Amino acid sequence: MRLAAVKSGGKTTDRIFMAFLYALMTLVGIVTLYPFVNILAISLNASEDTVRGGIYLWPRVFTLDNYRTIFQYSNLLTAFGNSVLRTLLGTLAGLFSASLIAYSLSRKDFVARRFVSLALAFTLYFSGGLVPVYMLIRDLNLLNSFWVYILPGLVSAWNVFILRSYIDGLPYVLQESAKLDGANDLQIFAKVILPLCKPVLATIALFLAVGQWNAWFDTFLYNGGRTSLTTLQYELMKILQNTSASSGNSGAVHGGQELANRVSPESIRMSITIVATVPILVVYPFLQNYFVKGLTLGAVKS
Amino acid sequence: MQRVRKGRTSLRLLKEQKWLFLMSVPFVLWVFLFNYVPVWGWTMAFQNFRPGRAFGDQEWAGLSHFAELFADERFYMVLRNTLGMSLLSLLVGYTVPIAFALLLNEMRGKVFKRSIQTIAYLPHFVSWVIVAGLVTKMLSVEGIVNELLMLLHLTDEPIQFMAKEHWFWGVVTMSDMWKETGWNSIIFLAAIVGIDPELHEAATMDGAGRFRRMWHITLPGIRPTIMVMLILSIGWLTSIGFEKQYLLGNPIVSDYSEVLDLYVLNYGIKVGRYSYGTAIGIFNSVVSIMLLLISNGIFKRMTKESVI
Numbered sequence: 251m252r253l254a255a256v257k258s259g260g261k262t263t264d265r266i267f268m269a270f271l272y273a274l275m276t277l278v279g280i281v282t283l284y285p286f287v288n289i290l291a292i293s294l295n296a297s298e299d300t301v302r303g304g305i306y307l308w309p310r311v312f313t314l315d316n317y318r319t320i321f322q323y324s325n326l327l328t329a330f331g332n333s334v335l336r337t338l339l340g341t342l343a344g345l346f347s348a349s350l351i352a353y354s355l356s357r358k359d360f361v362a363r364r365f366v367s368l369a370l371a372f373t374l375y376f377s378g379g380l381v382p383v384y385m386l387i388r389d390l391n392l393l394n395s396f397w398v399y400i401l402p403g404l405v406s407a408w409n410v411f412i413l414r415s416y417i418d419g420l421p422y423v424l425q426e427s428a429k430l431d432g433a434n435d436l437q438i439f440a441k442v443i444l445p446l447c448k449p450v451l452a453t454i455a456l457f458l459a460v461g462q463w464n465a466w467f468d469t470f471l472y473n474g475g476r477t478s479l480t481t482l483q484y485e486l487m488k489i490l491q492n493t494s495a496s497s498g499n500s501g502a503v504h505g506g507q508e509l510a511n512r513v514s515p516e517s518i519r520m521s522i523t524i525v526a527t528v529p530i531l532v533v534y535p536f537l538q539n540y541f542v543k544g545l546t547l548g549a550v551k552s
Numbered sequence: 553m554q555r556v557r558k559g560r561t562s563l564r565l566l567k568e569q570k571w572l573f574l575m576s577v578p579f580v581l582w583v584f585l586f587n588y589v590p591v592w593g594w595t596m597a598f599q600n601f602r603p604g605r606a607f608g609d610q611e612w613a614g615l616s617h618f619a620e621l622f623a624d625e626r627f628y629m630v631l632r633n634t635l636g637m638s639l640l641s642l643l644v645g646y647t648v649p650i651a652f653a654l655l656l657n658e659m660r661g662k663v664f665k666r667s668i669q670t671i672a673y674l675p676h677f678v679s680w681v682i683v684a685g686l687v688t689k690m691l692s693v694e695g696i697v698n699e700l701l702m703l704l705h706l707t708d709e710p711i712q713f714m715a716k717e718h719w720f721w722g723v724v725t726m727s728d729m730w731k732e733t734g735w736n737s738i739i740f741l742a743a744i745v746g747i748d749p750e751l752h753e754a755a756t757m758d759g760a761g762r763f764r765r766m767w768h769i770t771l772p773g774i775r776p777t778i779m780v781m782l783i784l785s786i787g788w789l790t791s792i793g794f795e796k797q798y799l800l801g802n803p804i805v806s807d808y809s810e811v812l813d814l815y816v817l818n819y820g821i822k823v824g825r826y827s828y829g830t831a832i833g834i835f836n837s838v839v840s841i842m843l844l845l846i847s848n849g850i851f852k853r854m855t856k857e858s859v860i
Contacts, residue, residue: 264762271655275668278652282671282730285686288696303694347579354576361565366576369583375844378590379833380816381826385603386590402586405579435571464679467795471821487681487799490688523685530677538670 286527293317293521297513316521319513325477326485326522333463333482336399340462341455347405348454349447352413353439370407387472396479398472399462409454416450417443453540456533463529482526489519597830617831627815627832633721634811637797638789640725646785648729649736650778654766656737657744672734680731684799687727688714717805724796724809739781740774747773779851786847789840812836 287307292300293316295309304310320326354360355367377383383402392398420443428438444451466483473479566573597617599610621627652672659665675683691697691713698710713719747770755765794813801809810818812832820829 267658267762268660271658272664274655275659275664279668279671282675282734284696285690289686289689306696347582350575351579354572357572360569360572360576361562362573362576366580369580373583373587375841376591376837377587378593379830379837380813381820381829381833382590382593382596383586384821385593385596385826386586388603404586405583407583435569435575439571439575460677464677464681466679466681483679483681486685490681490685490799519685520689523682527678527682531674534674534677535670538673 286531289520289523292517293524295517297517300517301514316513316517317525320518320521320525325480326482326525328478329480329482329485330525332396332399332479336396336465336481337459337462340400340403341458343400343404344406344409344458345451345455348409348413349444349451350439351405351410352417353443355410355414356417356443357435370405370410373407384471393472394476394479395473398468399465399481402468403461406458409457413447413450413454416447420446449540452537456537456540459533460530482522486519486522486526489515489522594830594834596827597834599827601827601830603826613827617828618835620828621831621835626810629807630810630812630815633797633808635789637721637724637811640721641728642785642789644725644729645732645736646782648733650740650774652733653737653740653744653774654770656741657770658762658766669734673738674734675731676735678731680795680799683727683731684796687723687730687800691723714800714802715804717808720801720805720808724800727796727800740777743774743777744770779855783844783847783851786843789843 288305291307291309292305294312294314295305296311296313297316299311351366351370355363357363378386387393387398387402392401424442424446425438428442433441464483466481466487469479469481469484470487474484595607598613598615600613601610656665656669659668689695693710693712697713698707701707702710713723751769751773752765755769760768794811794817797809797811797814798817813836816829816832816836819825820832
């Protein structure tokens, strides 16, 4: 009905607007996707050919040598392993803590509810700052340790609040009937509430996993001196910083001279970028519905 | 007697709710350790802090670190960069997603609309390390942007985008826009969908065209969302972080790329001047809380509502 009314009046301006709109959106799509396609093409193109330039959407001389090289000669495999491990552990630990706290906060009769809620809310607006946190991590002997990736960020107030508002939306009758059957709070949580929270848990898992996978600064600040604890994003960061500092000259690539001799730094950078991006690209489309729901839920509540 | 009974009921409650306590209290202690104990570290700013010494053995320094900070010319430059870049990102990271959401809402083809949404949200999930790499690549001398500019004869020789200090704020803002526009529009899009369609129908009956409806119905309809998001972002003005600046910057542009947190990193942690670094951190927190309170105050006066 709305469409019909629009069509009767201002037909030409509307057509022009629609044409403009679709052209603009197509442009947005191209501008967003092109960089990814371009680096994928370069990473699959023979290094000595890439130097000639002119690679846009697909490789000219197809090869997997770039990937073979980066995994052979640098500590990228260690970095990849650490990234995967921190993503798995960090996500599980984050889900565990967020769901337990969120359930206790959703119980209106819980005596410490307001206290717990305030203690968490404060952390959303306030932080001790870079130096005091660094000193704390040092004092706790977490420097040069894998656990610095998991422990400090274990509790995220934001995730707790998203999850709590979801639990608040579930019918309370379910809990009451379980209680009448003699279930204790832990059982109600594990058997009644948790299974119903699957969609929102998926959202939070996505946020946690992406955060873990993309983190580089904790490696940089706390574990920079330990190659065995390095992560993929940190290695990529080092390579990008190194080459941009020497304005694209070859040879300065981190990871050894033999690496730089076989393939150009450009190809190395592009292949590592792809290795660091692909896991996200693969998981992302499947979870899109979940995170949009989760985000709007959290925002409405806050 | 009364007291005893009261004590008994709270004991009973404690026993009754023991699982609830076990589920939350350990984590609250955790939060105290990692989020509250560092605030105690603020005392470092008033000492000549030496690691390894007990708290009682530290030498007190009064406000000397703050005096030194305010006397440092570089500090004002860093402050200018921080506020400049955050104002720019507030302006762009705010108006563009609203416009994008409005336009997206006007699209009719479902498949095309969904694909654009999927594509537009994607860069949010990619790390800044990767985005910085992409931006550097696209803006490089032989990059696609320069190639297009040459093709269109807008420039005769390639522009070295990353080596021009006056362009740095622009580069950061544009990268931010590329990465976050789609994601930031989700919240506005959700608000738009929540607007009563009858309002649109009535306006159409009255002869209002597309643009008048967008201006008089859709925009006012999402005004509350716009206001809340605005206040929150003003509170975060000085805490823009340093990721983008660290990753996109280089020594050539450092006069325009260094921001407060980077200053802490370079002049606090890296050289071991922990007290000085803490003083900068405190300044940063105080300013951002002030900004949050001021913007919330203005908002309260305007709408009689409070965000925080």
